[in-house]
Amino acid sequence: MKTNNKIFLKIRLLFCLFALSTTLWSCNDTPDYNDAYDNTTATTAVAQKLVAGTGLIGHMIDDRTWTVTDGVEATEIAYVSYEGYTTKMFVVEVDLSNPAISIAASLPDNGTTFKMQSMTRQALAADAAGNKVWAGFNADFFNMTTGVPRGPVHRNGVMLKNTFDSGERSVFYITRDKKAAVAHRDDYPAVNASGVIQEAVGGGVMLMTEGELVTQEEEGLEPRTAVGVSEDGKTVWFLVVDGRNWSYSNGMRYQELGLCFQSIGAHDAINLDGGGSTTFLVRTTPEFTDDRFKVCNWPCDNGGQERAVGDGLLIISNQ
DSSP: HHHHHHHHHHHHHHHHHHHHHHHHHTTTTOOOOGGGOTTTTOSSHHHHHHHHHHHHHEEEEEEEEEEETTTEEEEEEEEEEETEEEEEEEEEEEESSTTTTTEEEEEESSSSSSSOOOOHHHHHOOOOOTBEEEEEEEOBBTTTOOBBSSSSSTTTTTEEOOOOSSOEEEEEEETTTTTTEEETTTHHHHHHHHHHHEEEEEEEEEEEEEEEOOSSSSOOOEEEEEEEEEEEOOEEEEEOOOBBBBTTTOOOOOOHHHHHHHHHOOOOEOOOGGGOOOOEEEESSSSTTTTOEEEEEOOSSGGTOOOSSSSSSEEEEOO
């Protein structure tokens, strides 16, 4: 019996040594999993620019572009980054040279009082014949008790707020001659004094200025809403990135947002509010039905429920 036990122990030892050597060999011969990635399947012009210009997209899952209305194109992209993070993003391009299209700041109940309301409710309140809302986005950071935005608010040529709270702040604005621009908080007083602002909302950090990326200190992956403009001020891009949902979308860093804007042709860009506030909605029918607006992204609050926000930006046609 003792002899059999010794033989068994020797066989077991040899087996363990064989298994260990195989494991060590396997670890030293780890395959390059990037070989399984394929970003060449991008079919839309926007996704192809992002693949070529950002170095972020390892594997393209899906991308599609559709026309929201004449002068407004939306692209939806799902991909896996080279770091292995699933990501869902939306890029909306607005052509302000189209005489029917404009961008307006929104407030709850289409009013002038600061409080909080979901972007769907803000869109419904502003939507009317001759002022048809086609898409909407959350805008500035805000006091989550009072709803007061952290930066300036201008609506219909009227300045409702002209101050910033502390921190890195910026502003996105539309001029009276229908050009889009962004400015750092330090430059806003001069712009405001010039009297050119028709619509404006505040924002966070500058992502791009005069075609160059702005170096970022924060590196967290978060849901993001951001806006960029062309050098001539006639094209506006909104970027919406979902996050905090590892199997669906993990979010994006500030520096990566800047790379995306640079790749698609923006000259300047700023970050707007993100996290649970990130919202992108579109009109689903030209009719004025109760359910005419659909939230395209997946807000991270309460399993996809819209958060009530302080202010927003609406894409509007006069038709």
